[in-house]
Amino acid sequence: MTAPHLAAHDLACRRGDRVLFRGVGFALEAGQALHLAGANGIGKSSLIRILAGLMRPFAGSVERAGNVALVDERLALDPHQPLGRALAFWHAIDGTVPTLDDPFGLADLADVPVRYLSTGQKKRAALARLAAAQAPIWLLDEPLNGLDTAWAAKAQAAIEAHRAAGGLVIIASHQPLALAGVQTLAMADHVPAPQSDDGDGDWA
Numbered sequence: 787m788t789a790p791h792l793a794a795h796d797l798a799c800r801r802g803d804r805v806l807f808r809g810v811g812f813a814l815e816a817g818q819a820l821h822l823a824g825a826n827g828i829g830k831s832s833l834i835r836i837l838a839g840l841m842r843p844f845a846g847s848v849e850r851a852g853n854v855a856l857v858d859e860r861l862a863l864d865p866h867q868p869l870g871r872a873l874a875f876w877h878a879i880d881g882t883v884p885t886l887d888d889p890f891g892l893a894d895l896a897d898v899p900v901r902y903l904s905t906g907q908k909k910r911a912a913l914a915r916l917a918a919a920q921a922p923i924w925l926l927d928e929p930l931n932g933l934d935t936a937w938a939a940k941a942q943a944a945i946e947a948h949r950a951a952g953g954l955v956i957i958a959s960h961q962p963l964a965l966a967g968v969q970t971l972a973m974a975d976h977v978p979a980p981q982s983d984d985g986d987g988d989w990a
């Protein structure tokens with residue numbers, strides 16, 4: 787795997803008429819992991835989309851070396867296909883072959899149409915698709931949502947294996963993460979102060 791690099795320089799994000807965050811900066815290298823933490827609506831998914839190149843920052847820039855694979859709430863698998871065929875579609879696009887070890891326990895679900903999978907099964911399918919993409923940079927938006935305790939542990943083991951193989955990972959999550967040496971970016975530290983509208987300026 788080519789050594790990946792992902793850096794954010796003084797990023798700001800505006801959605802509608804609101805600046806969600808500003809001054810976000812970090813630099814990650816192979817093997818490192820960053821946890822984006824913060825309340826609902828603070829801008830974690832928006833930051834992930836900026837890092838993935840799907841949204842322009844309001845200010846600042848992203849520096850990236852290495853391909854990106856993204857997992858978010860949108861399942862990029864054809865809901866009308868059986869899971870095996872839906873995953874095979876991506877193998878054909880990526881030029882990869884399915885691994886035999888089945889780390890996400892999907893073998894028994896290969897004939898089930900994607901739309902009939904449970905929430906946790908869909909998340910496991912998304913993680914299988916992620917791993918198959920063979921991209922060094924993983925951007926994960928709530929990757930543990932919907933997983934039971936055992937599968938959440940296995941998903942984190944897959945993240946650790948990816949790091950050990952030279953990948954880097956950014957994870958937006960409300961759940962505590964059991965990842966070695968994971969860094970935390972507290973989004974609350976980057977929320978702009980509200981504009982004062984108390985009229986003080988009029989009386990100075």
Ligand SMILES: Nc1ncnc2c1ncn2[C@@H]1O[C@H](COP(=O)(O)OP(=O)(O)OP(=O)(O)O)[C@@H](O)[C@H]1O
Pocket residue numbers: 801802806824825826827828829830831832833
């Ligand atoms: N297209 C849009 N136009 C305007 N505002 C938007 C748009 N998309 C999202 N927002 C707003 O941006 C804010 C941040 O959303 P975002 O999904 O990034 O938050 P989040 O931290 O990931 O939240 P959660 O923890 O609930 O997933 C929210 O207030 C949301 O309503």
